[in-house]
Amino acid sequence: MMLEVRDLHAFYGKSHILQGVDLKVDQGEIVSLLGRNGVGRSTACKTIMGLVPPVGSISFKGQPIAGLRPDQIAHLGVGYVPEDRQVFPALTVRQNLELGLKRAGVFGRWKFDDVFALFPNLAARQDNPAGVLSGGEQQMLTMCRTLMGDPDLVIIDEPTEGLAPKLVEQVGTLLDEIARRGTAILLVEQKLTIALRISRRLYVMGHGRIVFEGTPAELSANAAVRKEWLEV
Numbered sequence: 001m002m003l004e005v006r007d008l009h010a011f012y013g014k015s016h017i018l019q020g021v022d023l024k025v026d027q028g029e030i031v032s033l034l035g036r037n038g039v040g041r042s043t044a045c046k047t048i049m050g051l052v053p054p055v056g057s058i059s060f061k062g063q064p065i066a067g068l069r070p071d072q073i074a075h076l077g078v079g080y081v082p083e084d085r086q087v088f089p090a091l092t093v094r095q096n097l098e099l100g101l102k103r104a105g106v107f108g109r110w111k112f113d114d115v116f117a118l119f120p121n122l123a124a125r126q127d128n129p130a131g132v133l134s135g136g137e138q139q140m141l142t143m144c145r146t147l148m149g150d151p152d153l154v155i156i157d158e159p160t161e162g163l164a165p166k167l168v169e170q171v172g173t174l175l176d177e178i179a180r181r182g183t184a185i186l187l188v189e190q191k192l193t194i195a196l197r198i199s200r201r202l203y204v205m206g207h208g209r210i211v212f213e214g215t216p217a218e219l220s221a222n223a224a225v226r227k228e229w230l231e232v
Contacts, residue, residue, distance in 0.1 A: 001024060001025075001026060001059075001061075001062065002025050002026055002027050002029070002060065002061060002152060002153050002184040003023075003024060003025040003048070003058075003059070003060055003078075003153055003184070003186065004024045004057075004058075004059045005021060005022060005023045005024065005044075005048065005056070005057070005058050006022050006056060006057040006058075007020050007021075007022065007056045007057060008020070008021040008022070008044070008047060008048075008054060008055070008056035008057070008058065009021075009054075009055040009056050010040075010043055010044075010047040010052050010053070010054060010055065011053075011055075012043075012052075016208065017040050017043045017208055018040050018043055018044060018047060018208050019207070019208035019209050020056075020209060021040075021044055021056075021205075021208070021209065021210055022210060023044075023186075023203050023210060023213075025153060025184045025185075025186050026184065027152075027182065027184055028179055028182050028183070028184055029179070029184050029185070029200050029201070030175060030179050030184075030185045030187060030198050030199050030200055031184075031185065031186055031187065031199060031200065031201050031202070031203065032187045032188075032189050032195035032198075032199040032201075032202045032203070033045075033186065033187065033188045033189075033202075033203050033205060034189065034192065034195055034202055034203065034204045034205070034229075034230060035204055035205035035206060035229060035230070036206075036229070036230065036232070037190075039205045039206055039207060039208065040205055040207075040208040041157075041188045041205055042083060042157055042158075042188060044188075044205070045080065045082075045155045045157050045186070045188060048065075048073075048078075048155060048186075049070050049073055049074075049078065049080045049155065050065070050067075050068055050069055050070040050072070050073050051070055053067075054066045054067065060073070060076055060077070060078060060153065061076075061077070061152070063076065065078075074149070074151075075102065077150075077151050077152040077153065078151055078152075078153050078154075078155065079146040079147065079149055079151030079153065079154035079155065080146065080154070080155045080157075081142055081143050081146050081154065081155070081156040081157060081159065082142075082157055083157040083158040083161060083188075085135065085138045085139050085142050086142060087130040087131070087133070087138050087141055087142060087145075088130060089129060089130050089131025090129055090130075090131065091129065091130060092126065092127050092128060092129060092130065093122055093125050093126045093127070093128060093130055093133070093141060094112065094126045094127065096130050096141055096145050097112060097115060097141070097144060097145050097148050098148070099145060100144075100145035100146060100147070100148030100149045101148050101149060102149050102150070107148075107150075108149075108150025109147075109150050109181050109182070109183070110144075110147045110148055110150060110181075112126075115144040115147070115148075118144075118170070118173065118174055118177065119140045119144065119170065119174075121137050121140065122137065122140055122141060122144065125137070135162060135163075136162075136163045136164060136167040139159060139163065139167075139171075140167070140170070140171075140174075143156065143159060143171075143174065147178065147183075151183060152182075152183060152184065153183065153184045153185070153186065154178065154183055154184070154185055154186075155185075155186045155188075156175075156185060156186070156187050156188065157188045158188055158189065158190060159171050159175075159187070159189070160189065160190070160191055160194060161190065168191070168194070171194075172194055172197065172198060175187065175198050176198060179198075187199070192226075192230060195216070196216040196219065196220060197216075199216055200215070201213065201214065201215060202214065202215070202216060202219050204219070204225060204229050204230065205229075206228075206229045211225070211228075211229055212225045212229065
C-alpha cells in the first residue's frame with residue numbers, strides 16, 4: 001500500500017472540514033478524488049502533506065506520517081502539486097525544474113529530456129523566465145518540477161483548471177506516463193471525463209466525507225451519486 005488514510009479529520013479554526021475521510025492509493029495507481037468545490041478535496045491534499053494539522057491516521061509505504069512537516073513528507077517520496085501554480089517567476093524554466101531535484105545533479109526516473117519530450121512548449125522556453133509563461137505552461141512547469149524529485153506518490157490538485165483543451169489533453173498524457181513509470185497519483189479533478197478515462201478507482205467527497213468509492217464503470221452506472229454529489 002502506497003498511501004492509506006483512515007478516519008482523517010481536519011479543522012480550520014472551529015470549522016470541521018474533513019469528517020472522517022478514508023482512502024487508499026496502491027503503487028502505480030491513479031486514484032481520483034471528485035466532488036464539488038468546497039467539499040474538502042484540497043484540504044485533504046494539504047492535510048496529507050502536513051500543511052494542515054491532521055487528526056487521524058496517515059501512512060505512506062507503511063510508515064506513519066501524520067504530524068510530520070511537509071519537507072519531511074516530501075523527502076520520504078510524496079510529491080505535491082498545488083492548485084495555485086507556484087513557479088519562481090524570475091528563474092528560467094530549466095532552473096525551476098532543477099529546484100525540484102532532492103539533490104543537485106542527482107536524477108531519478110525523470111530527466112530534463114523526459115519533460116521536454118512531453119511538453120515541447122517548455123523545451124522551447126527552457127531559457128526564458130518562468131514568469132513569462134502562460135498560465136497553462138506554468139501549470140505544466142509546476143507538475144514537471146515536482147516529478148524531478150522522483151516521488152513514489154504525487155498528489156495533484158486541479159491540474160486542468162482553466163486550461164485550453166489542447167493542454168488538458170497533454171495533462172492527461174502526462175498523468176498516464178507518470179503512472180506507467182510506477183508513480184502513484186492522487187488526483188483532485190473537476191473534469192469527470194478525464195477522471196473516468198485515466199483513473200483505476202475514484203472517490204467522491206461530499207460535506208467533508210467520502211460518499212462513494214468505486215471504479216469508473218461503477219460511477220458511470222450510478223446516476224444517483226453523480227446527480228447528488230457531482231452535477232451542478
